[in-house]
Amino acid sequence: MNVHAGMTPLVEMENMSISFGGIHAVDNASVDLFPGEVVGLLGHNGAGKSTLIKILSGAYKRDNGEIRIDGKTATIHNPRDAKGYGIETIYQTLALADNVDTAANLYLGRELKTPWGTLDDVAMEAKSREVMGRLNPRFQRFKDPVKQLSGGQRQSVAIARAILFNARILIMDEPTAALGPQETAQVGELIKQLKAEGIGIFLISHDIHDVFDLADRVAVMKNGQMVGTARTEDVTKDEVLGMIILGKCPPGATPGPGAL
Amino acid sequence: MSEATANTDKARASDLGPVERFIKATELDTRMLGMIGALLLIWIAFHIFSGGLFLTPRNLWNLSVQSASVAVMATGMVLVIVTRNIDLSVGSILGFVGMIMAVIQAEILPGMLGFGNPMIWVIALAAGILVGAAIGALHGFIIAYMGVPAFIVTLGGLLVWRGAAWWVTSGRTVAPMDANFRLFGGGPNGAIGATWSWIIGLIACVAIIAIIAMGRRQRQRFDFPQRPIWAEAFLATVGCAVVLGAVWVANSYPWPVGIVRRYAEANSIAIPDGGLFIAHGIAIPVLVAIVVGIVMTFIATRTTFGRYVFALGGNPEAAELAGIKTRWVTMKIFILMGVLCAIAAAISTARLNAATNAQGTLDELLTIAAAVIGGTSLAGGVGTIAGAMIGAVVMQSLQSGMVLMGLDTPLQNIVVGIVLVIAVWLDSLYRRGKA
Numbered sequence: 001m002n003v004h005a006g007m008t009p010l011v012e013m014e015n016m017s018i019s020f021g022g023i024h025a026v027d028n029a030s031v032d033l034f035p036g037e038v039v040g041l042l043g044h045n046g047a048g049k050s051t052l053i054k055i056l057s058g059a060y061k062r063d064n065g066e067i068r069i070d071g072k073t074a075t076i077h078n079p080r081d082a083k084g085y086g087i088e089t090i091y092q093t094l095a096l097a098d099n100v101d102t103a104a105n106l107y108l109g110r111e112l113k114t115p116w117g118t119l120d121d122v123a124m125e126a127k128s129r130e131v132m133g134r135l136n137p138r139f140q141r142f143k144d145p146v147k148q149l150s151g152g153q154r155q156s157v158a159i160a161r162a163i164l165f166n167a168r169i170l171i172m173d174e175p176t177a178a179l180g181p182q183e184t185a186q187v188g189e190l191i192k193q194l195k196a197e198g199i200g201i202f203l204i205s206h207d208i209h210d211v212f213d214l215a216d217r218v219a220v221m222k223n224g225q226m227v228g229t230a231r232t233e234d235v236t237k238d239e240v241l242g243m244i245i246l247g248k249c250p251p252g253a254t255p256g257p258g259a260l
Numbered sequence: 261m262s263e264a265t266a267n268t269d270k271a272r273a274s275d276l277g278p279v280e281r282f283i284k285a286t287e288l289d290t291r292m293l294g295m296i297g298a299l300l301l302i303w304i305a306f307h308i309f310s311g312g313l314f315l316t317p318r319n320l321w322n323l324s325v326q327s328a329s330v331a332v333m334a335t336g337m338v339l340v341i342v343t344r345n346i347d348l349s350v351g352s353i354l355g356f357v358g359m360i361m362a363v364i365q366a367e368i369l370p371g372m373l374g375f376g377n378p379m380i381w382v383i384a385l386a387a388g389i390l391v392g393a394a395i396g397a398l399h400g401f402i403i404a405y406m407g408v409p410a411f412i413v414t415l416g417g418l419l420v421w422r423g424a425a426w427w428v429t430s431g432r433t434v435a436p437m438d439a440n441f442r443l444f445g446g447g448p449n450g451a452i453g454a455t456w457s458w459i460i461g462l463i464a465c466v467a468i469i470a471i472i473a474m475g476r477r478q479r480q481r482f483d484f485p486q487r488p489i490w491a492e493a494f495l496a497t498v499g500c501a502v503v504l505g506a507v508w509v510a511n512s513y514p515w516p517v518g519i520v521r522r523y524a525e526a527n528s529i530a531i532p533d534g535g536l537f538i539a540h541g542i543a544i545p546v547l548v549a550i551v552v553g554i555v556m557t558f559i560a561t562r563t564t565f566g567r568y569v570f571a572l573g574g575n576p577e578a579a580e581l582a583g584i585k586t587r588w589v590t591m592k593i594f595i596l597m598g599v600l601c602a603i604a605a606a607i608s609t610a611r612l613n614a615a616t617n618a619q620g621t622l623d624e625l626l627t628i629a630a631a632v633i634g635g636t637s638l639a640g641g642v643g644t645i646a647g648a649m650i651g652a653v654v655m656q657s658l659q660s661g662m663v664l665m666g667l668d669t670p671l672q673n674i675v676v677g678i679v680l681v682i683a684v685w686l687d688s689l690y691r692r693g694k695a
C-alpha cells in the first residue's frame with residue numbers, strides 16, 4: 001500500500017510546535033516528504049501552513065520538535081543552514097529585495113564573483129536570462145528593480161531563485177497566487193519536471209484545486225494542528241475539503257492530532 | 261520572438277521625444293542630472309548676486325577644499341541611511357578623533373621621535389583611523405546585536421564623544437599640527453601643483469574611456485543590449501571635459517603674492533615684472549575625498565557587501581531570508597562610518613592647523629543633509645555615493661555663497677534649513693512621479 005515503504009524520507013518534521021505570544025500557530029504537527037514526491041500542504045488561511053514550513057526553511061525557530069533530513073537529525077537555526085541542506089523556499093510574501101534587479105535577487109547571498117572577488121554582474125545576468133527564459137520567456141526587464149515588476153513577474157523571479165541552485169527540497173508557499181492561467185500551467189509543468197529529477201516538493205495552498213492534480217499526497221492543517229495526511233488516489237476532492245473545513249478525516253486518510 | 265520585441269522597442273523609441281530618447285540611450289540618471297542642474301543654478305545665482313565673486317578659480321578652489329571633509333563623511337552616511345539607520349554622532353566622532361590625532365602628533369610623538377619626523381603623520385593618521393573604527397564598531401555592535409535603535413545610540417554618541425573630546429585635553433586647543441600632516445588640509449603647500457594636476461586629469465580621462473570600453477566589451481561578450489556608440493562617445497567626452505575643466509580651474513588659482521615671494525627667495529628664483537604665477541593645482545584634501553568617493557562607489561556597487569547593504573535597505577526580512585548576515589553587515593557599515601569620520605577629522609584638523617573642542621559641531625546635520633539632498637532615501641534602499649558628494653558641494657556652495665553675499669550666520673542657517681526641506685520635498689515628488 002505504501003509506495004515508499006522501506007525508503008528513508010527526505011524530510012521528516014516531527015511534533016513541530018511554535019507559538020507567538022500565546023497563539024499556537026503550529027501545534028504538534030508532523031509531516032514527511034520523500035524524494036521525487038509532491039506533498040500538498042492544505043488548510044484555510046491562518047491554519048499554520050506558512051509558519052510550519054518557515055521552521056523548515058530556517059526563518060522561524062521552533063519551540064519543540066525534530067527535523068530529520070535523510071533520516072539524520074538536522075540543525076537548522078537560520079536560512080543559511082536550511083540552504084546548506086539543499087532546502088530552497090518560495091515564500092508566500094516572495095521575500096524579494098525590492099530595490100535591486102532580477103539578477104541580484106536570484107543570486108542574493110550567493111553572488112557569482114570575478115577572479116578579483118568583485119561581483120560578476122554580467123555572468124549573473126546571463127544566467128538569470130537563461131533561467132527566467134524557462135519560466136517566463138517574454139520577460140525582458142532585467143535592468144529594473146524588482147519592485148517595478150508586475151505581480152506575476154515578481155513571482156517568476158522568486159521561483160527562478162529557488163530552482164537556480166539545485167535544490168533537493170523545494171518549498172513553494174502559494175507559488176501561483178499572482179500568476180495568470182498560462183504561467184500557472186507553466187509552473188505546473190515545472191513541478192512535474194523537478195519531481196522527475198527526484199526533488200521533493202512541499203506545495204502549499206489554501207485552494208485544493210491548485211494542488212490536487214499535482215500532489216502525490218496531501219497534508220491538511222487546521223488551527224495549527226495536522227488533521228491528517230492522505231495519498232491523493234485514496235481520497236476525493238470532497239473528502240479533502242471535508243478535512244480542510246471540518247477537520248473530518250475520511251477512511252482513506254491517516255488521521256493526525258487535529259482530526260475530529 | 262526576439263525580432264518582435266526589437267520591433268516594438270524601436271516603435272517605442274520613435275514615440276519618445278528627443279530628450280527622452282537621449283536619456284534612454286545614455287542611461288543617465290535623471291535625478292542626478294537634476295541635481296547637477298540645481299547646483300549650476302545655485303552657482304550662477306550666487307555669481308550674479310555677489311557681483312561676480314562666486315565663479316572664480318579662487319572661490320571654486322576654496323569651495324572644493326571646504327566641501328572635502330563633509331563629502332568624505334557623506335559617502336558613509338549613504339550606506340547608513342540606505343539601511344534605514346542614521347548616524348547623529350559623526351560630528352562628535354570627528355571632534356574626538358581630531359583631538360586624539362592632534363595630541364599624538366603635537367604632544368606625544370615629537371618627544372619620542374623628534375620634531376618633524378616623517379613618520380609622525382603616518383602614526384597619527386593610523387591611530388585616528390583605528391580609534392574611528394573602534395568607535396564605529398561599538399556603535400554598530402549596540403545597534404545590530406543589542407537592538408538599540410541607531411537614532412538613540414548615535415544621539416548618545418553625539419554627547420559622549422563631544423564630552424570625550426573635551427576630556428582629552430580638558431578643553432584646551434591643540435596646535436600647531438605636524439608640517440606633513442598639514443598637507444591634508446590644502447593651502448598652497450597642500451596642493452599638488454599644475455603639472456601633477458594635469459597628469460592626474462589625463463589619467464582620469466584614460467580611466468573613464470577604459471571603463472566605458474570595458475563595460476561595452478563585457479556586454480558584447482554576453483550579447484546583451486548596448487548603448488548606441490554615439491551615446492558612449494558622448495559620455496566619454498562629457499566625463500573627460502568635466503575632469504579637465506576642473507583641473508583647469510584648479511590650475512588657474514595662483515599662490516598668494518607673499519608666499520610666492522618667500523618661495524622665490526628660498527629657491528633663489530628671480531620674480532619677473534608681471535609677478536610669478538604658481539598655480540595651486542588640485543588640493544590634497546580634494547584628492548583624498550575623490551579617492552574616498554571612488555573606493556566607496558566600488559564598495560557600494562562592485563562588492564557583495566555593497567549589494568547586501570542595498571538589499572537590506574530595500575527589504576530587511578528578504579535579506580535575512582536570503583541568508584545574509586544582516587547584523588554583521590550593519591556593524592560593518594558603522595565601522596566604515598567611523599573610519600570615514602577619522603579621515604574627515606584629519607582633513608579638518610589639518611586645515612585648521614589645530615584641534616579645537618568645538619570641531620565638527622553640527623557636521624552631522626550637514627552630512628545627513630548632503631546625503632539626503634544627494635538622493636539618499638530616508639525610507640531606505642536608495643542612494644548613490646556620487647550623489648551624496650555632490651550634495652556636500654551643494655551644502656557648501658550655499659554657505660560659501662551666503663558668506664560672499666555678506667549674510668549673517670543666523671540668516672544662513674534659516675536658508676540652509678529651508679533649502680533642505682524643499683529639496684527633500686522635490687525629491688519625494690520626483691519619486692512619486694516615477695513610481
Ligand SMILES: Nc1ncnc2c1ncn2[C@@H]1O[C@H](COP(=O)(O)OP(=O)(O)O)[C@@H](O)[C@H]1O
Pocket residue numbers: 020023024025043044045046047048049050051052
Ligand atoms: N510572526 C508572527 N507573529 C505572530 N503571529 C504569527 C506570525 N506568523 C504567523 N502568525 C500567526 O500564526 C497563525 C498561522 O499563520 P500562517 O502560518 O501564516 O497561516 P497560513 O499560511 O496557513 O495561512 C496565524 O494566526 C497568524 O496570525
Ligand SMILES: [Mg+2]
Pocket residue numbers: 046049050051092173
Ligand atoms: Mg500562508
